[in-house]
Amino acid sequence: MSGLLEIRNLSKSFDATKVINDFSMEVVEGTICCLVGPNGAGKTTTMDLITGRIKPTSGKVFFANDDITAKHEHLIARAGIGRKFQVPAVLRDMSVQQNLEVAFSRQTNPFRNLFKFRKAGLKDKLDEVATLAGLTGRLKERAGILSHGETQWLEIGMVLMQEPRLLLMDEPIAGMTEGEAEKTAQIFKDLRKSATLLVVEHDMGFVREIADVVVVMHMGSLLAQGTIQQIEADRRVRDVYLGEQEAA
Amino acid sequence: MGNLYYNKTAQWAVYVVFFAALGVVPLMVSDSFLLNQFATYGVYGMLALSLSLCWGFGGILNLGQGIAFGLGAYGMAMTMQMQSQTESNPIPPFMLNNSLESLPMLWQPFQSTTLGLILAVAAPTLFCAVFGGIMFRARVSGPFFAIMTLAMLSAFYTIILDRQAYTGGVNGLTPPGSFQFGDFEIDPYSPAAYWVVFGFLMGATFLTKLITQSSFGLVTQAIRDDAERVRFLGYSVAGYETVIYTISGLIAAVAGCCWVMLVQYVSPAQMDVSFSLSIVIWAAIGGRHSLLGSILGAFIIQGAQSYLGDTFLATWLLILGGFFIVVVRFLPNGLASLVEKAFGLFERRDPTSSPAPDGGRPLPAE
Ligand SMILES: Nc1ncnc2c1ncn2[C@@H]1O[C@H](COP(=O)(O)OP(=O)(O)OP(=O)(O)O)[C@@H](O)[C@H]1O
Ligand SMILES: [Mg+2]
Numbered sequence: 001m002s003g004l005l006e007i008r009n010l011s012k013s014f015d016a017t018k019v020i021n022d023f024s025m026e027v028v029e030g031t032i033c034c035l036v037g038p039n040g041a042g043k044t045t046t047m048d049l050i051t052g053r054i055k056p057t058s059g060k061v062f063f064a065n066d067d068i069t070a071k072h073e074h075l076i077a078r079a080g081i082g083r084k085f086q087v088p089a090v091l092r093d094m095s096v097q098q099n100l101e102v103a104f105s106r107q108t109n110p111f112r113n114l115f116k117f118r119k120a121g122l123k124d125k126l127d128e129v130a131t132l133a134g135l136t137g138r139l140k141e142r143a144g145i146l147s148h149g150e151t152q153w154l155e156i157g158m159v160l161m162q163e164p165r166l167l168l169m170d171e172p173i174a175g176m177t178e179g180e181a182e183k184t185a186q187i188f189k190d191l192r193k194s195a196t197l198l199v200v201e202h203d204m205g206f207v208r209e210i211a212d213v214v215v216v217m218h219m220g221s222l223l224a225q226g227t228i229q230q231i232e233a234d235r236r237v238r239d240v241y242l243g244e245q246e247a248a
Numbered sequence: 249m250g251n252l253y254y255n256k257t258a259q260w261a262v263y264v265v266f267f268a269a270l271g272v273v274p275l276m277v278s279d280s281f282l283l284n285q286f287a288t289y290g291v292y293g294m295l296a297l298s299l300s301l302c303w304g305f306g307g308i309l310n311l312g313q314g315i316a317f318g319l320g321a322y323g324m325a326m327t328m329q330m331q332s333q334t335e336s337n338p339i340p341p342f343m344l345n346n347s348l349e350s351l352p353m354l355w356q357p358f359q360s361t362t363l364g365l366i367l368a369v370a371a372p373t374l375f376c377a378v379f380g381g382i383m384f385r386a387r388v389s390g391p392f393f394a395i396m397t398l399a400m401l402s403a404f405y406t407i408i409l410d411r412q413a414y415t416g417g418v419n420g421l422t423p424p425g426s427f428q429f430g431d432f433e434i435d436p437y438s439p440a441a442y443w444v445v446f447g448f449l450m451g452a453t454f455l456t457k458l459i460t461q462s463s464f465g466l467v468t469q470a471i472r473d474d475a476e477r478v479r480f481l482g483y484s485v486a487g488y489e490t491v492i493y494t495i496s497g498l499i500a501a502v503a504g505c506c507w508v509m510l511v512q513y514v515s516p517a518q519m520d521v522s523f524s525l526s527i528v529i530w531a532a533i534g535g536r537h538s539l540l541g542s543i544l545g546a547f548i549i550q551g552a553q554s555y556l557g558d559t560f561l562a563t564w565l566l567i568l569g570g571f572f573i574v575v576v577r578f579l580p581n582g583l584a585s586l587v588e589k590a591f592g593l594f595e596r597r598d599p600t601s602s603p604a605p606d607g608g609r610p611l612p613a614e
Contacts, residue, residue: 072484074479074480074482074485082480083480089476091470091473092474093473094470105481108482108483110491113463113464113467114459114464115462116462116463119463
């Protein structure tokens with residue numbers, strides 16, 4: 001079976017520096033894949049390339065067997081890819097509830113939305129996600145005043161509101177307490193029933209907890225791929241990444 | 249209960265009161281010249297409203313709103329001009345002076361009033377859709393878009409000035425008769441003309457208000473907040489920006505038609521940079537985030553200009569400029585924010601209200 005997401009021989013250079021170098025990987029439907037690697041390995045850049053934020057120098061990205069390479073961001077999102085950014089990006093001047101409502105984007109056509117005042121299914125979904133994200137009591141608050149942890153939760157909530165087939169999560173538990181991280185792990189594992197996840201995370205405890213497959217990136221290339229046990233036993237990974245983590 | 253300023257029911261109630269007040273004006277004013285003047289304020293109000301939608305609500309600063317207004321005005325003037333031409337006298341006098349022997353292609357559709365009216369509104373709207381579409385797709389935004397609209401406005405101004413045989417050049421067009429709609433003649437000094445403008449202003453205001461409260465409005469607000477983020481939610485930012493810019497242009501075009509109906513005159517001055525800038529000033533002083541504030545801004549500034557402008561002939565622009573600077577400096581969200589602040593004080597004294605109950609800064613259109 002081929003993957004829901006397939007990255008083939010992707011390369012990206014900024015001026016003369018090669019940031020992604022002939023990188024290939026795939027994510028199988030219904031699994032959680034963790035993408036790890038040292039700072040500057042190119043993990044966020046890979047997500048930028050998947051979501052159309054930047055265009056690759058060469059190589060291709062396939063989603064559900066469609067070539068989505070360098071398509072516009074909104075078309076890739078509509079195809080079913082939702083993304084949480086490394087630096088949490090929420091709509092700061094709008095209320096928490098409005099953030100979640102905008103993210104509920106089943107209808108994206110501007111003309112259809114012109115005189116639409118009630119979105120079918122919004123209320124149930126909003127209640128469900130707000131409860132899951134622990135934001136029920138904060139719905140009327142302006143998103144800009146939330147704490148870092150709450151902002152993380154709001155953005156995760158926004159991705160859930162989008163109901164994507166593939167969720168890209170860039171460092172989702174940064175700034176969360178241990179309890180919150182545990183809760184996030186549970187949510188992600190539950191999501192696996194209906195969706196697929198690609199998670200970038202430095203916290204190896206979290207990765208161990210959720211990952212079906214771990215992909216290690218180093219200097220823009222694939223270093224290793226396998227189960228968490230295989231990765232932790234891998235000599236090269238210990239040298240470039242995990243060793244450095246233990247020292248830190 | 250929150251700040252009453254943001255209460256949707258209260259907002260609609262204020263709108264109803266506002267239009268009821270405008271509605272009784274013709275019953276109180278017997279001077280037909282004054283009534284005609286009030287009707288032109290209604291046109292300026294429509295323009296301020298259109299800019300409030302585009303700039304205040306959509307976050308797209310448009311320094312060339314005169315394009316849609318002017319094209320609408322020219323379309324209407326051409327229609328009215330052709331209404332006064334007869335079989336024996338089929339082409340407008342200024343064309344004869346410019347040695348044109350037959351009616352140019354450009355003018356032919358305006359022989360039909362229906363077609364003329366449709367074109368007067370459709371042409372500027374289509375222009376906005378195409379120009380906006382190209383600009384927003386290329387992700388031109390902020391000050392760069394504002395400069396492009398200014399450049400476009402100057403281009404139109406130059407063309408209209410230059411193509412004298414088709415446009416009347418610097419003299420513009422002065423249709424000799426009032427507008428005929430079917431069997432009705434709409435005398436610009438009659439209450440009927442006032443009612444037409446009143447109807448369009450009210451219709452446009454309610455339409456705009458509904459748009460700001462719809463799902464479309466929510467997405468537009470999100471785009472103003474962080475356009476880059478909104479793309480990743482699946483919305484075409486360019487699409488939404490184009491639609492809002494085009495609707496704004498449509499309202500301005502209708503305003504242009506109404507204006508010519510009232511004054512029976514159009515010239516390149518309506519596409520002059522200073523006129524488009526004054527639309528921006530109305531909205532800025534009234535409060536661009538508030539539809540009603542912007543309309544009132546136009547009323548106040550134009551009203552003051554009519555009455556004080558004669559007294560302070562030379563210094564009027566200085567007074568206006570000074571006022572503008574004071575408002576921008578001390579009330580960046582215009583006079584409407586005074587009302588917001590007043591209600592805010594009221595709310596703080598209300599012990600039952602919870603802190604920041606309305607998410608701080610929700611729907612900004614009043
Ligand atoms: N726009 C850009 N121009 C030039 N270099 C860039 C640009 N964006 C990223 N880079 C470089 O690409 C490399 C990979 O960056 P990326 O953000 O993808 O790393 P990462 O794996 O996400 O790291 P971290 O774990 O710190 O988030 C870095 O060396 C970075 O400096
Ligand atoms: Mg990163």
